[in-house]
Amino acid sequence: MTPKTFHRQVFWLTAAGILVLLISIFFAVSPVNAKPPFQETEKYCLTCHGDSTLSMTLPSGETLSLYVAQDDLDHSLHSIVGIECEACHNNISEYPHPKTEFETKRDLSLAYYQTCEKCHSVNYEKTQDSMHAQAAAAGNANAPVCTDCHGSHDVSPSNEPRSRISVTCAKCHTEIVEPYRQSVHGAALMKDENPDVPVCTTCHGVHNIQDPRTNQFRVDQPEMCAGCHADQNLMDKYGLSADVYNIYKRSWHGVDVSVYKAKWPTIWHDSAVCSDCHGIHDIRATGDPASMVNKENLLATCQKCHPSAGPNWTDAWTGHNEISLERTPFLFYVEKFYGSFTPFILWGCVIYVILQIIRSTVDRVRSNRS
Numbered sequence: 397m398t399p400k401t402f403h404r405q406v407f408w409l410t411a412a413g414i415l416v417l418l419i420s421i422f423f424a425v426s427p428v429n430a431k432p433p434f435q436e437t438e439k440y441c442l443t444c445h446g447d448s449t450l451s452m453t454l455p456s457g458e459t460l461s462l463y464v465a466q467d468d469l470d471h472s473l474h475s476i477v478g479i480e481c482e483a484c485h486n487n488i489s490e491y492p493h494p495k496t497e498f499e500t501k502r503d504l505s506l507a508y509y510q511t512c513e514k515c516h517s518v519n520y521e522k523t524q525d526s527m528h529a530q531a532a533a534a535g536n537a538n539a540p541v542c543t544d545c546h547g548s549h550d551v552s553p554s555n556e557p558r559s560r561i562s563v564t565c566a567k568c569h570t571e572i573v574e575p576y577r578q579s580v581h582g583a584a585l586m587k588d589e590n591p592d593v594p595v596c597t598t599c600h601g602v603h604n605i606q607d608p609r610t611n612q613f614r615v616d617q618p619e620m621c622a623g624c625h626a627d628q629n630l631m632d633k634y635g636l637s638a639d640v641y642n643i644y645k646r647s648w649h650g651v652d653v654s655v656y657k658a659k660w661p662t663i664w665h666d667s668a669v670c671s672d673c674h675g676i677h678d679i680r681a682t683g684d685p686a687s688m689v690n691k692e693n694l695l696a697t698c699q700k701c702h703p704s705a706g707p708n709w710t711d712a713w714t715g716h717n718e719i720s721l722e723r724t725p726f727l728f729y730v731e732k733f734y735g736s737f738t739p740f741i742l743w744g745c746v747i748y749v750i751l752q753i754i755r756s757t758v759d760r761v762r763s764n765r766s
């Protein structure tokens with residue numbers, strides 16, 4: 397081989413290399429290649445499951461529709477990131493399918509939802525020690541699993557719009573969601589998707605929902621409400637006092653509850669927490685005639701725990717308010733009086749004692765001299 401032919405070969409080899417490189421770069425970024433391969437499986441499965449009349453009869457006698465709507469898939473967050481049928485139905489890749497052992501529709505859901513764990517192990521772990529899992533373990537087949545709250549083929553963001561969360565819980569807890577929607581918090585959510593008010597999951601958590609009727613949950617409650625009601629900026633926005641928590645903490649009830657929280661968090665104690673006076677899922681604005689703390693209803697609210705309380709009881713009570721000249725003039729003057737009278741007496745005592753000491757010292761010095 398002459399040096400000339402050698403150089404020519406090197407030239408052509410390099411040129412061919414560059415060409416191959418360019419072609420592969422072109423296909424890597426070109427839209428032709430961006431078409432996700434998953435649509436192939438989807439297309440295959442949907443040749444049968446895209447038929448809205450396809451169904452099967454389960455041993456329980458229930459009819460199971462086998463229709464998977466293209467429209468649901470199009471909107472599912474999973475399709476967007478390229479997750480295909482086989483990711484969840486990993487036992488099925490072609491027809492005929494392996495024989496099923498599902499007695500009921502619920503059996504099928506309970507079997508297939510397990511595949512969520514593969515990619516969402518953190519949430520899966522959390523659900524395992526929730527109230528819902530406990531109910532399932534106790535044999536309640538209606539206790540929710542992932543797909544009851546999220547769906548399976550049409551998974552969409554669970555908190556958009558925000559009111560969707562209460563709709564999800566309402567599937568099974570209507571008796572709680574209805575009063576919640578009428579409450580000051582729920583009404584603000586339903587009306588304008590207000591992001592400042594609490595939804596079900598703000599107070600209960602999402603996947604690790606615990607029993608809200610324990611004493612621990614009860615003694616933690618004032619801090620739960622304070623998360624928003626002691627936030628000055630947030631409360632200013634609604635013209636509400638941000639002092640309710642601080643003043644509550646100083647009240648008899650508040651002190652009582654914090655002592656229990658610190659020392660005996662698991663022992664039930666009746667001293668009032670926020671919800672005993674305001675309600676839980678049915679909290680109303682103070683001015684609302686249905687509010688438990690409205691003037692008309694307040695005495696009855698106190699009487700739940702103080703059966704012998706009379707009207708004077710609520711009149712004398714300062715509630716969440718600092719003692720003030722406008723609202724409670726009598727208490728204001730009593731407080732002012734003691735505010736100056738007590739130091740006056742104390743200083744008087746101190747001066748008296750000092751004078752006594754001086755006097756006795758002077759006396760002793762004099763008697764020593766004489």
Ligand code: HEC
Pocket residue numbers: 437440441442443444445451452462481482485488489490491492493494495496
């Ligand atoms: C040729 C038509 C056909 C194709 C293609 C097909 N299926 Fe099916 N599928 C059926 C029929 C019919 C049933 C009812 C039960 C049976 O006959 O096995 C069924 C049942 C099912 C069930 C419910 C019962 C079970 O076995 O869990 C699932 C889930 C399922 N198919 C998923 C898929 C997936 C995923 C694909 C694509 C990989 C697919 N199918 C492709 C016809 C089809």
Ligand code: HEC
Pocket residue numbers: 438441442445460461462463464469474479480481482483484485504505506508509543544547548549
């Ligand atoms: C994110 C996981 C996931 C993906 C992806 C998925 N499925 Fe399912 N599928 C499930 C679950 C879970 C069930 C059990 C029913 C339930 O709980 O809603 C189910 C049930 C089914 C059933 C039984 C009928 C029914 O609706 O209950 C068929 C048929 C089925 N899937 C077919 C498909 C096909 C075809 C695809 C792809 C186009 C697909 N699935 C993609 C999770 C998935």
Ligand code: HEC
Pocket residue numbers: 473474477479483484508509511512513514515516542543546547548551552553554555
């Ligand atoms: C193969 C892995 C995989 C499987 C199996 C899977 N997911 Fe997902 N899931 C994802 C990915 C990836 C995302 C998108 C994450 C993102 O956009 O942040 C997602 C998103 C979600 C979201 C939306 C989260 C949000 O931002 O609101 C929910 C809810 C969800 N999955 C529930 C499920 C359920 C229920 C199942 C079982 C039926 C399931 N997933 C099975 C991978 C998976």
Ligand code: HEC
Pocket residue numbers: 512513516519520521523528540541542543544545546554555561564597598602603
């Ligand atoms: C009782 C109903 C319920 C059950 C059961 C449930 N979720 Fe959720 N999930 C929700 C709600 C509601 C949200 C939105 C919470 C929020 O934004 O406050 C959510 C949020 C999510 C998110 C997005 C936020 C995040 O944490 O990443 C994913 C992913 C998710 N869930 C997956 C799952 C999986 C997987 C399971 C089953 C192991 C499951 N969920 C069980 C109601 C539920």
Ligand code: HEC
Pocket residue numbers: 527528531536538539540541544545561564565566567568569596597600602605606607608
């Ligand atoms: C598919 C039905 C279903 C859905 C959806 C559901 N739950 Fe439940 N929930 C149950 C069942 C069943 C129990 C157990 C009740 C029992 O044992 O008496 C339960 C128990 C609870 C408990 C414990 C108190 C009690 O009564 O045992 C709380 C708190 C709770 N759910 C909150 C929620 C919240 C918040 C949501 C929405 C994010 C939600 N649930 C969605 C069915 C559901």
Ligand code: HEC
Pocket residue numbers: 562565566569572573576581594595596597598599600608609617671676677
């Ligand atoms: C502001 C906080 C808060 C919000 C918001 C909230 N809850 Fe509760 N929830 C509580 C408290 C506190 C309890 C404990 C009640 C008790 O002591 O009996 C409770 C109790 C429960 C119980 C137990 C059963 C019962 O009758 O007491 C369920 C179920 C429940 N809530 C579901 C929900 C659902 C569903 C939503 C959304 C519509 C919701 N909660 C919104 C604080 C809240």
Ligand code: HEC
Pocket residue numbers: 580581584592593594595598617620621622623624625634636670671674676679680681682683
């Ligand atoms: C996530 C923040 C948040 C939490 C947690 C919260 N709230 Fe609220 N609350 C608000 C906001 C915001 C408003 C004002 C809503 C409006 O006026 O539209 C409000 C309004 C109220 C009102 C009506 C005040 C009036 O007279 O107008 C009462 C009473 C109340 N909340 C009590 C509670 C109690 C009790 C708890 C705890 C069990 C609690 N809230 C937990 C944000 C919260």
Ligand code: HEC
Pocket residue numbers: 618619621622625635636637640641644649668669670671672673674682689694714715716717
């Ligand atoms: C012993 C009963 C009682 C307890 C406990 C109680 N409240 Fe109140 N709350 C009232 C009464 C009565 C009013 C209306 C009159 C007033 O403002 O004092 C009120 C008013 C309010 C208001 C409206 C304030 C405004 O600016 O109009 C909010 C918000 C509130 N409470 C939140 C709470 C929170 C949060 C807790 C727990 C930390 C709590 N309350 C504990 C009785 C109570």
Ligand code: HEC
Pocket residue numbers: 648649652665666667668669672673694697698699700701702709710713
């Ligand atoms: C959930 C029950 C409950 C509710 C509702 C309740 N209290 Fe109390 N309250 C208690 C308990 C328990 C004590 C502590 C008694 C003790 O330690 O001996 C207490 C103590 C008090 C005390 C100081 C001690 C005393 O007995 O004089 C006052 C004042 C008081 N409450 C006023 C009220 C007023 C006013 C209301 C209504 C706005 C109210 N309470 C609602 C349970 C409650």
